[in-house]
Amino acid sequence: MTLAAELSGNGNGSSPEKLLAPVLSAFWDQPESWTLETYRRHDGYEGLRKALAMSPDDLIAYVKDSGLRGRGGAGFPTGMKWQFIPQGDGKPHYLVVNADESEPGTCKDIPLLFANPHSLIEGIVIACYAIRSSHAFIYLRGEVVPVLRRLHEAVREAYAAGYLGKDILGSGLDLELTVHAGAGAYICGEETALLDSLEGRRGQPRLRPPFPAVAGLYACPTVVNNVESIASVPAILTRGKDWFKSMGSEKSPGFTLYSLSGHVANPGQFEAPLGITLRQLLDMSGGMRPGHRLKFWTPGGSSTPMFTDEHLDVPLDYEGVGAAGSMLGTKALQCFDETTCVVRAVTRWTEFYAHESCGKCTPCREGTYWLVQLLRDIEAGKGAMGDLDKLNDIADNINGKSFCALGDGAAAPIFSSLKYFRAEYEQHITGRGCPFDPAKSTLWADGPHRTTEVNA
Amino acid sequence: MTETTPTSLGMPQLPAPDFPADVRARLEADAKEVIARYPDSRSALLPLLHLVQSEEGHVSRTGMRFCAEMLDLTTAEVTAVATFYTMYRRKPSGDYQVGVCTNTLCAVMGGDAIFDELKRHLGVGNDETTTDGKVTLEHIECNAACDFAPVVMVNWEFFDNQTPESAKRLVDDLRAGRPVEPTRGAPLCTYKETARILAGFPDERPGAVAASGGAGPASLVGLRLAKGEAPHPRVVHPRGEGPRDEPQPGAQHLSSHDAPQQTSASDPAHPAGPVDEEGE
Numbered sequence: 001m002t003l004a005a006e007l008s009g010n011g012n013g014s015s016p017e018k019l020l021a022p023v024l025s026a027f028w029d030q031p032e033s034w035t036l037e038t039y040r041r042h043d044g045y046e047g048l049r050k051a052l053a054m055s056p057d058d059l060i061a062y063v064k065d066s067g068l069r070g071r072g073g074a075g076f077p078t079g080m081k082w083q084f085i086p087q088g089d090g091k092p093h094y095l096v097v098n099a100d101e102s103e104p105g106t107c108k109d110i111p112l113l114f115a116n117p118h119s120l121i122e123g124i125v126i127a128c129y130a131i132r133s134s135h136a137f138i139y140l141r142g143e144v145v146p147v148l149r150r151l152h153e154a155v156r157e158a159y160a161a162g163y164l165g166k167d168i169l170g171s172g173l174d175l176e177l178t179v180h181a182g183a184g185a186y187i188c189g190e191e192t193a194l195l196d197s198l199e200g201r202r203g204q205p206r207l208r209p210p211f212p213a214v215a216g217l218y219a220c221p222t223v224v225n226n227v228e229s230i231a232s233v234p235a236i237l238t239r240g241k242d243w244f245k246s247m248g249s250e251k252s253p254g255f256t257l258y259s260l261s262g263h264v265a266n267p268g269q270f271e272a273p274l275g276i277t278l279r280q281l282l283d284m285s286g287g288m289r290p291g292h293r294l295k296f297w298t299p300g301g302s303s304t305p306m307f308t309d310e311h312l313d314v315p316l317d318y319e320g321v322g323a324a325g326s327m328l329g330t331k332a333l334q335c336f337d338e339t340t341c342v343v344r345a346v347t348r349w350t351e352f353y354a355h356e357s358c359g360k361c362t363p364c365r366e367g368t369y370w371l372v373q374l375l376r377d378i379e380a381g382k383g384a385m386g387d388l389d390k391l392n393d394i395a396d397n398i399n400g401k402s403f404c405a406l407g408d409g410a411a412a413p414i415f416s417s418l419k420y421f422r423a424e425y426e427q428h429i430t431g432r433g434c435p436f437d438p439a440k441s442t443l444w445a446d447g448p449h450r451t452t453e454v455n456a
Numbered sequence: 457m458t459e460t461t462p463t464s465l466g467m468p469q470l471p472a473p474d475f476p477a478d479v480r481a482r483l484e485a486d487a488k489e490v491i492a493r494y495p496d497s498r499s500a501l502l503p504l505l506h507l508v509q510s511e512e513g514h515v516s517r518t519g520m521r522f523c524a525e526m527l528d529l530t531t532a533e534v535t536a537v538a539t540f541y542t543m544y545r546r547k548p549s550g551d552y553q554v555g556v557c558t559n560t561l562c563a564v565m566g567g568d569a570i571f572d573e574l575k576r577h578l579g580v581g582n583d584e585t586t587t588d589g590k591v592t593l594e595h596i597e598c599n600a601a602c603d604f605a606p607v608v609m610v611n612w613e614f615f616d617n618q619t620p621e622s623a624k625r626l627v628d629d630l631r632a633g634r635p636v637e638p639t640r641g642a643p644l645c646t647y648k649e650t651a652r653i654l655a656g657f658p659d660e661r662p663g664a665v666a667a668s669g670g671a672g673p674a675s676l677v678g679l680r681l682a683k684g685e686a687p688h689p690r691v692v693h694p695r696g697e698g699p700r701d702e703p704q705p706g707a708q709h710l711s712s713h714d715a716p717q718q719t720s721a722s723d724p725a726h727p728a729g730p731v732d733e734e735g736e
Contacts, residue, residue: 016681025679028671092495101600104559110600114640115671135495142506142543142654143555143599145612146641146668152658153665178493181654183502183541186597200501200527202540218496258678261602262561268603268677284681302560334561334602348560352597358540442566443606444619 016284021247021255022271023235024228028115034150036157039118045163047234051126052171059130063233066241067253071108072098072189072226073300073329075252075318078233084213085131085221094222095128095136096198097230100182100189102141103301103409104352105332108257109227111269113140113147116231117154121177123230125163126237128175131223135176139194142181151179186356190404191224193358204360205404228257248274252317256331262297263289263337263441274317278333282312289446292337296420300329302349303409305416326416339445341436342421343428346413347375353410361403367394368410378425381433388425392418472517472531480522483511487526490656497527503655505538510651514545543654550585551646552630555596555609556623562598565605566619571595573620578627590631592647603674604639611650613641616672642667 027033027042036044051059064079085093097120101109113120124136140148155177158164166174180198187193188203195217197203216222232254236244245253252274258281261267265286272281278297288294294309299316305326307314314324321328336345354368371394377383391414399411418425427435439445474480486507491500501523508519520534527534538544556571557563574593578586585592601607604616608623615626616639629636636644642664653659680686 016678017684020678020682022679022682025671025675029676029679030670032666033670034665102598104598105561105602106598107600107602107604111671111675115675141600143596143609143612145650145653146614146638148653149642149659149665152653152656156658179656180499181503181506181656182543183505183654184543185541197502198499199496200498200537202537259603260677261605262565266674266677267605268674270678270681272678285677332602336564340564345560345564348558348563352559355597438564438568441564442569443617444566 014280014283019276019280019284020270020272023255024112024116024119024231024257025269025271028111033115034117034154036118036154036161039116039122043238044118045122045234047237048122048125048163049169050237051129052169052173056130056132059126062241063130063236066236066244067251068229068232068236068244069252069254069318070226071228071232071256071330073103073303073327075328078225078229081213081223081225082127082131084211085223086214087132089221091220092135092218093131093133094217094220095124095131095133096191096195096217096222096224097124097136097138097227098189098191098194098224099138099140099227100194101227101330102186102189103303103330103332104349105259105261105298105301105334106330107259107261107332108269108330110144110147112227112231112257114150117147117150118158119231119234120227121154121158121163123233124177125168125173125175126233127223127225127230129171129173131221133223134174135178137198137217138177138179139188139198140179140181141188142183148179148181155179185358186352187358187404187406190406193404194224195222202358204358205406207403232256249315249317249319251319252328258316258331258333260285260333260335262335263292263294263340264335265289275315275320277313277315278307278335279312281333282335288335288337291446292339295336295338295340296342296345296417297333297335298329299326299331299333301332302334302352303327303405303412304329305412306420307416308420326412337441339436339440341379341434341438342417342424343375343379344434344436344438346417347372347379349413350375350410353406357406357410361407363398364402364404364407364410367398367402367407370394371398371410371414378428379434381428381431383425383429385426385429387429388418388422469517472521475511475518475522479511483507483522484526486655486657487522491526493656498529501527501529501534501537502541505534505541505544506651506655509544510648510655512548513551513648513651514548548585549647550590550592551648552590552610552644553592553594553612553647554623554627554630555594555599555612557597557599557601557605557607557609558595559598561602562606567595567606570606570608570618570620570623574623574627577624586631588631591627601640603677604672610636610638611644611647612654613638613644614672615639616674638668640668640672 030038060082068078069075128136164177182188185203188197190205192206193203212222248254258270296306296308298306299321314320318328350371354372357364357368359365374387395411395414398407490503491497494500504523509515515538524531524534558567580593583594606618608615608618
């Protein structure tokens, strides 16, 4: 524990205890953290009791007042999404939780659901009470069976304890919750593609309007929320909206999960008030791996324009990251050091977008395909200088011209890497190949003694 | 396993054969349970495709016919869906699906080297199965575990912080029938058994839910710092691997997972341009 003393002993108010704010992750280190019993020991389902004591409309207003914004990438106010659901329309209403976490670099919802699935289930009951829904769905990506097991078990526990089913806690609220496993398609993270997929179709996005709040699942009013957004609601009710607003900024209040990955000394999850900086996170966690420098990073997954070491002090909230030319996205902080070839990174991301493009609209389907062809040539030393402008052109013909945000996401790494690292692309062309050695980027490149190592 | 691709002579395919009566009766009971979970029966299609995959190890024409009949859809409608999603296998494959993440972050952290080494070690390419029918190797996209990179998934259980050596031992253990436990997840079951969980039938094995404990070490780094504890050092060599100094085979490749990198101009086999490998 001497390292902790060193880390917290810098005395300038930047200690991890002050900068971090574990809420959803607060008891992940407890034995059997995923069980109902552990959850109850940590104020579990107390938020639901408070919510059920309010009227649904007051509850929506309360969540809106808290300022909670969507944690899935777009940052739309959660309470406002709930408010858009027409009431008294005689149609069933649905809540669909987007647990299709697939954005490259994003790894917050999966550990959250693995360690603390009940926070999501409690949030779901609260949200359904607010929007007058009696059937909710969790659309979990299929490739995470350990999480699926715990969700199955948590839902079983919640039914047995009377948090789901008929007349929940004597409130008169009836709610069915269905856990639905996807089958491998990044596009299903897009909310309307997710709804089509949940209806048993190919996951392709729908034209909007009508928005899901009007015509969503089975053409009924539907709220689609990210896992972390919904899981944050119980704590807001238990501890109050003022507590929530005391963290972060006026427009970006509250706490959130930041996921640090890549060439850092200690990758992992860091729950903190919105607005922390990458420099603060790196300082407290041991920085980049020893002997290396940060080269580029994404603030919120591969679909958010990349940053460089110039941006270490950008406040990681919706406004701060936006003002610096990117998006907060999913707060997936993928950090790459100077051993990493940016062309290789962007090529691989682009291959991903081409593979995951659903094929519905031409700019994305064709554009991502041709980006891959150009990038592979450049990476292999077979590119021409004119290819760089062509890359920009194609990306420009995808960005904002595609049916959904997948296309915009595909363009983001192209634009941003050309902006910051055009010289590196040119080097691949003039040098007829990649000047980097990929072996130097691996986890084991610097030998086993580069970090304070333990055996598994 | 060698696959013979059926040659189409322009004749329409005959309807697929049905499951044997006893299998059909069992699957029908399961299917009805799945369908009852949804307000609209068609929503059960993805789970039902997982269900037929749990019977045969892949989604066959027989399986698609079964889904169509249960949901009152055409086989064309079911085929359209089954071919959209990557988790539905289109041909018989191994008991253990070993997926190496080669999306950017894992690839850079060593996923490319792991994938190359496994291809060499097993003597198979992407989406191919070892001759003993045990292991199907494939490269996969980001699996939401970037703080545990490089990641390998076996039957969709997490094997975190892998190296070429640990991954080779992993597949050797799988082929030898030795018990294998993921870093996060339950002791491995077969691919068919995994597909049944995906269809929405909880894993009934005692201890399966609790297996491997709570959050993984990386998930707890921030929490421990917030509590004034030192960050737990990252596990560099899981599964007891010793240090190595020699460069990793295959580490020199660029985009190894899709090599060779050909354009339409340079690839006479595909005059209209290379198609995506899943499309071939």
